[in-house]
Amino acid sequence: xxxxxxxxxxxxxxxxxxxxxxxxxxxxxxxxxxxxxxxxxxxxxxxxxxxxxxxxxxxxxxxxxxxxxxxxxxxxxxxxxxxxxxxxxxxxxxxxxxxxxxxxxxxxxxxxxx
Amino acid sequence: xxxxxxxxxxxxxxxxxxxxxxxxxxxxxxxxxxxxxxxxxxxxxxxxxxxxxxxxxxxxxxxxxxxxxxxxxxxxxxxxxxxxxxxxxxxxxxxxxxxxxxxxxxxxxxxxxxxxxxxxxxxxxxxxxxxxxxxxxxxxxxxxxxxxxxxxxxxxxxxxxxxxxxxxxxxxxxxxxxxxxxxxxxxxxxxxxxxxxxxxxxxxxxxxxxxxxxxxxxxxxxxxxxxxxxxxxxxxxxxxxxxxxxxxxxxxxxxxxxxxxxxxx
Numbered sequence: 030x031x032x033x034x035x036x037x038x039x040x041x042x043x044x045x046x047x048x049x050x051x052x053x054x055x056x057x058x059x060x061x062x063x064x065x066x067x068x069x070x071x072x073x074x075x076x077x078x079x080x081x082x083x084x085x086x087x088x089x090x091x092x093x094x095x096x097x098x099x100x101x102x103x104x105x106x107x108x109x110x111x112x113x114x115x116x117x118x119x120x121x122x123x124x125x126x127x128x129x130x131x132x133x134x135x136x137x138x139x140x141x142x143x
Numbered sequence: 144x145x146x147x148x149x150x151x152x153x154x155x156x157x158x159x160x161x162x163x164x165x166x167x168x169x170x171x172x173x174x175x176x177x178x179x180x181x182x183x184x185x186x187x188x189x190x191x192x193x194x195x196x197x198x199x200x201x202x203x204x205x206x207x208x209x210x211x212x213x214x215x216x217x218x219x220x221x222x223x224x225x226x227x228x229x230x231x232x233x234x235x236x237x238x239x240x241x242x243x244x245x246x247x248x249x250x251x252x253x254x255x256x257x258x259x260x261x262x263x264x265x266x267x268x269x270x271x272x273x274x275x276x277x278x279x280x281x282x283x284x285x286x287x288x289x290x291x292x293x294x295x296x297x298x299x300x301x302x303x304x305x306x307x308x309x310x311x312x313x314x315x316x317x318x319x320x321x322x323x324x325x326x327x328x329x330x331x332x333x334x335x336x337x338x339x340x341x342x343x344x345x346x347x348x349x350x351x352x353x354x355x356x357x358x359x360x361x362x363x364x365x366x367x368x369x370x371x372x373x374x375x376x377x378x379x380x381x382x383x384x385x386x387x388x389x390x391x392x393x394x395x396x397x398x399x400x401x402x403x404x405x406x407x408x
Binding site: 034071078110 | 206207208236238239240241242243244245246248251255256258259262283284285286287288352354387
């Protein structure tokens, strides 16, 4: 019954989220400054959650954490099926491929320090 | 609606504080709890007879997709486990095109968007064991081509779904400050007899834009909006939300006292 309305709403909401989360074009009729403010607010919130679930990344990266996370997040906006911990783990893997982070050394039981 | 009194949002980080504060009811974020493993602190509050209301943030009732039955089931199961009189979520969307916004996004206030919201709310209501209350959100941006005011949009939603309202006066203040929403008109347009309870929260102004952070003190201007609401109706409940940068217990107690003072005016 609501199929046509749903299709149009899906298009409009997707366009807005792409603009806010993935550097997509600002949809027609929106105030560009407000879209930028909302985009920053969403990024701040997501960065804060990643900092909370992976404080080790923030500690290791120091001042680089913020610009690196922001670049990662814009290029890889969080998918609805991705849990926050998975998203933070994917960011950590991306950091390794970018050469920003040493690959984690898996310590085996025979390598354990005495 | 049953009288709830003055409450605070229960959060794991401030569980002991919440237990010690003089509150009449609490709210829990539904997505943070497992029905099988409810926090001891929440169970303790239930044992004391304190109502615990599940508040959801992820149903995306204003989204284009039909509601996810698993999310509705979880909310309903939580309501039953906590013996809650009702549950709530927001008039918003959080998912679209596979992306997760991570925060409550405002809806276009068009009749078409309202049709979708109404269909989703009715679907959720069918699967919930208790009534559903819906909350107005704070917006930083406005959709173009709106056909209804926010008050009219909510009033139509209530009329068509028989849902209750959870009015967040900080969100209303934010929209007044950021989008020019007329507070008096909003309060005149919404059916206050369907008010379940009220949210109060803190925020901060940054470069001329008010951010509803839930991590700062409650502004006097927000209490003024609560007073305007109080002039029209004696709300069944008012709940303080604090989600981050938790202050000293005394500060939260003072904010609760300030809320009580507005209600007693």
